[in-house]
Amino acid sequence: MSAAPSVIPPPHPVSVVGIGADGWSGLSGGAREALRGAEVLIGGARQLELLPPECAGVRVAWPSPLRPAVPRLLAEHRERRIAVLASGDPMFYGIGRALAEELGPEGLYVLPHPSSTSYACARLGWPLEDTEVVTLVGRPAARLVASLHEGRRLLVLSADATTPATVAALLTSHGFGPSRMRVLEQLGSEAEAYADGIAESWAHAPGDRLNVIAVECWATADALRLGAVPGLPDEAYEHDGQLTKRHIRAATLGALAPAPGELLWDVGGGSGSIAIEWMRAHGSCRAVSVERDPARAERITRNAERLGVPGLRVVTGRAPAALTELPTPDAVFIGGGLTAAGLLDACWEALRPGGRLVANTVTLESEALLGERYRLYGGELTRLAVAHAVPVGGFTGWRQAMPVTQWSVRKSSAPVSASVPVPGDRT
Template sequence: MSAAPGSWTGTPVTVVGIGADGWDGLGRAAREAVGDAEVLFGSVRQLALVPPTVAAHRVTWPSPLLPALPGLLERHGGARLCVLASGDPMFYGIGVTLARLLGAQALRVLPQPSSASLACARLGWPLAETPVVSVVGRPLATVLPELADGRRLLVLSADEHTPRDLARLLGGHGFGGSELTVLEQLGGSAERRRAGIARQWEHPPGDPLNVVAITCSADPDRPRATRLPGLPDELFGGDGQLTKHEVRALTLAALAPAPGELLWDVGGGSGSIAIEWCRAHAGNRAVAFERLERRRRQIADNATVLGVPHIQVRGEVRGELAADTGIAAPDAIFVGGGLTQDGVLETCWAQLRQGGRLVANAVTAESESLLLNWSNAQGGILRKFQIYRGEPLGSFTTWRPQLPVTQWSVVKTARSFPRRREHVTGHAVGSGPSSDH
């Protein structure tokens, strides 16, 4: 069987959501679909919820599932297939994977209420306004970008240890006062609720089938870390090769991330641009290219601490592409370092898709001259930023300038926009250089 959507030639696969209330909670259509199946797929727990009177041959999902799934379906492709899923199959469930693999027309999906629907019903929270983060098969740190003082969110747990690990994560990132409510076996006869404060969490592990509700409470002295660009500089570790937050915010605005897009951060330094790009939306992706190994380690560490551990960290961009490592073409490229190295801009421009954006920052006369030449050839917009930060001077305050930054931003199309040049002077509080490299 090909993995291309629409290639499935067998009988449509029925995907039945089943809750913690098991067989008794299924409607007539769902029961008939399970009873009519010749092969029934599911986890050990899900298959055990189906009474022995159902005659279908039962197949337990292998681990890992995804690599084995195409062959498993092909092997049983001549039979009537039914797949069991937890709750709503299209809510972080196997239904999403099957739709991607087989195409929507190959499926008949019969959902039950999702765990998020049941949790919000118990808590009295508005489902449409409650963010949901799954840590099933994902790093726990992916919760971090969603945290904000006073915000409420749900976490779909990986197992019975997730509540304890989540409490520790919150305590270590300035949210130790947050209230946690663990909802176990939602909708079933064994449903149970436990609650407590993150920094005081002492509950032993409970049922592995649980959802954690968080009411966030931020420590007042913790720097704010929202999804908006321009995180405080002190949140990034490293050797000082950091695009400072004023210029970083302006750079992210020029890059204009949209959900699901891929960024190349060339000359990654501390990884600040790639990290903020990925924090802008949970579906965003980034590859950070950095020639120095110690900085590559620092990018990975910063990405984990700031909740986007899925960022890929690679070596020097030309070497990585020459090695044919299967790096996807980007929607946007930021060049923050290595501008004057032979072939860097040429390589980036060649790899950028039509309609993609390229933004480059320069702090030296040589790199600025290079951007002027590229702007003359390709169009786009030239800007120059001069940021001043207030600093003490004895008993007075003086304005301390950062290094001026020249920025070129361009969309890769036929030159439909005239070249423009802008000069901006900014004022802020603090000091330091403005570029990753």
């Protein structure tokens, strides 16, 4: 269901016209008609310069930052026929999304143009449906890391002319130096240009700011393998020992069951591994990691950037007090501090109906608390035990890690029973 419009729709639908690097000559008859008939033309300065004098409407360039200006400009000109210019397809990482959020889809008349990704795949001979698109426009380059997998084809939407060099350095630093890179500039125009090379030896000077980077991902033989499912190698994380280990982490993420667009609270973040792998599950997954120790909170931020989810929000503070202003979670993981007074109750109360809560512990005191809640609310109470093979003299034997007790439960929409008193000690 679409969000309620925040701006009163104008008397006429706003025309949203996609335009390419080929300018006016590449537009359809309908798109030209919409631009000729507009009384107000809104777009980037470069896009407005592509229009001929016959488009006589008042030309308004987007200010920076753009998003906060959208409702103001729509309201200011709502009594006039408005046409908004967008690069390529307005609904693909374009202004069309912001306009639809303000006016609703019925307030728009969208006339798309082929996107830069469509042009790129046409030039490369790549099936678009098998090609992952990552935008770095207004976003940190580190988010590309989550998409790096051997043999994968990526199209990277550049922020400017310096982005290709940034991408080459990032690929090399993460073990993907052998990847092939092709930079495609001014796609769809007579000025199309291409640069080809290998990431680790990329030496091309910055070219045109309108470019798309095609990457064929190839890793070095010793590159750390980061798979697409939970349970990344422990050595992928910087930590001080406060790390949910790989096999327990995989089981925990399985119980949390991340889904696109959902929000996780990771309470007692440690090294941030649960929140990070929650966000790696899908590009739209969101997470807040709450950690009371400032040094660990900084470490979580570094781990998130290195592993491709720089959007992870880190809150430094002691739970449950640090939870009060956070948005409603779809799932909560408690990895530490279970016996802190009021913590489990606060997490349970904040969780939406149908949401999931997972708590892990290795102490008897916290295990007793989880047993109480299991009897009250049901769910699953599980003992997880992992052993690793280690040298024993000239032989090999098993070394048992501390067993982890895990409670996982889905919150019913039925009223919750009165909370149970818990021990006041802290872990």
